[in-house]
Amino acid sequence: xxxxxxxxxxxxxxxxxxxxxxxxxxxxxxxxxxxxxxxxxxxxxxxxxxxxxxxxxxxxxxxxxxxxxxxxxxxxxxxxxxxxxxxxxxxxxxxxxxxxxxxxxx
Amino acid sequence: xxxxxxxxxxxxxxxxxxxxxxxxxxxxxxxxxxxxxxxxxxxxxxxxxxxxxxxxxxxxxxxxxxxxxxxxxxxxxxxxxxxxxxxxxxxxxxxxxxxxxxxxxxxxxxxxxxxxxxxxxxxxxxxxxxxxxxxxxxxxxxxxxxxxxxxxxxxxxxxxxxxxxxxxxxxxxxxxxxxxxxxxxxxxxxxxxxxxxxxxxxxxxxxxxxxxxxxxxxxxxxxxxxxxxxxxxxxxxxxx
Numbered sequence: 001x002x003x004x005x006x007x008x009x010x011x012x013x014x015x016x017x018x019x020x021x022x023x024x025x026x027x028x029x030x031x032x033x034x035x036x037x038x039x040x041x042x043x044x045x046x047x048x049x050x051x052x053x054x055x056x057x058x059x060x061x062x063x064x065x066x067x068x069x070x071x072x073x074x075x076x077x078x079x080x081x082x083x084x085x086x087x088x089x090x091x092x093x094x095x096x097x098x099x100x101x102x103x104x105x106x
Numbered sequence: 107x108x109x110x111x112x113x114x115x116x117x118x119x120x121x122x123x124x125x126x127x128x129x130x131x132x133x134x135x136x137x138x139x140x141x142x143x144x145x146x147x148x149x150x151x152x153x154x155x156x157x158x159x160x161x162x163x164x165x166x167x168x169x170x171x172x173x174x175x176x177x178x179x180x181x182x183x184x185x186x187x188x189x190x191x192x193x194x195x196x197x198x199x200x201x202x203x204x205x206x207x208x209x210x211x212x213x214x215x216x217x218x219x220x221x222x223x224x225x226x227x228x229x230x231x232x233x234x235x236x237x238x239x240x241x242x243x244x245x246x247x248x249x250x251x252x253x254x255x256x257x258x259x260x261x262x263x264x265x266x267x268x269x270x271x272x273x274x275x276x277x278x279x280x281x282x283x284x285x286x287x288x289x290x291x292x293x294x295x296x297x298x299x300x301x302x303x304x305x306x307x308x309x310x311x312x313x314x315x316x317x318x319x320x321x322x323x324x325x326x327x328x329x330x331x332x333x334x335x336x337x338x339x340x341x342x343x344x345x346x
Contacts, residue, residue, distance in 0.1 A: 031117055059185060
């Protein structure tokens with residue numbers, strides 16, 4: 001499944017103001033890599049509960065970036081992590097990569 | 107209205123800030139990444155409204171709700187819709203926003219905030235009005251679906267208790283209110299009202315006739331308990 005960033009939501013709340021929209025994207029650019037790194041650290045340490053909490057935060061960014069399928073994957077993965085179900089791990093991490101690639105370009 | 111935003115995500119804080127900034131009636135005093143920091147601030151500052159994220163590490167939004175005054179108005183902002191039903195237990199929660207929050211949805215929130223504050227001011231305004239007009243004590247306000255409705259004592263026919271609710275029957279319409287007979291009885295003047303049965307308080311000036319164990323008010327027949335009958339008879343201007 002292809003995941004494509006869609007800025008419709010950010011355009012909506014920016015009222016079409018590109019400067020405001022870019023300010024939000026800059027925050028994503030700062031905050032997302034930290035959250036992604038923290039997620040992999042927690043997974044490595046098998047701290048599932050804390051990792052699920054982080055997935056909860058990351059999914060919000062998926063939603064803001066219009067990654068609706070990615071958002072749903074994150075919702076299910078967050079619940080899965082709490083019961084040691086890793087079946088959506090690869091799918092979730094694919095969406096992480098999509099966001100990383102996107103923010104490298106902006 | 108001055109407000110604060112509590113959210114441990116920088117992006118969410120910025121988005122809330124943007125949404126709030128589009129409304130001239132709302133003004134952000136501060137943004138906080140944790141509830142603890144916000145509590146310290148609230149110790150010294152009064153705010154009208156708090157935009158509160160639920161999911162935060164160590165001290166969650168739910169913990170925060172249990173800590174603050176029940177009068178403090180709060181709008182919940184969360185990615186988790188599962189707390190929505192539980193949030194109804196908190197009278198101070200004005201709205202429940204699920205992220206990502208659209209500008210259209212936020213417009214509804216602003217309307218709800220304005221309604222909540224109008225409701226809060228209504229009793230004070232009514233009280234001021236009473237003082238100005240010298241008409242204190244001839245009315246009360248009942249809360250129906252977060253709307254305060256003024257009832258003149260003289261318009262109330264009777265009140266019936268039904269489970270967790272009371273039914274207030276007036277000349278024009280009936281109201282179902284989540285309250286007890288005792289609470290409303292305490293607010294009504296004894297000169298007009300009396301309890302004639304464990305489930306009924308009546309405006310005894312509205313009585314049309316009395317039979318052995320009941321009174322007729324408009325078209326309603328209301329039972330009189332045996333113990334209350336002498337009190338009722340004593341209060342009537344009875345020609346024998």
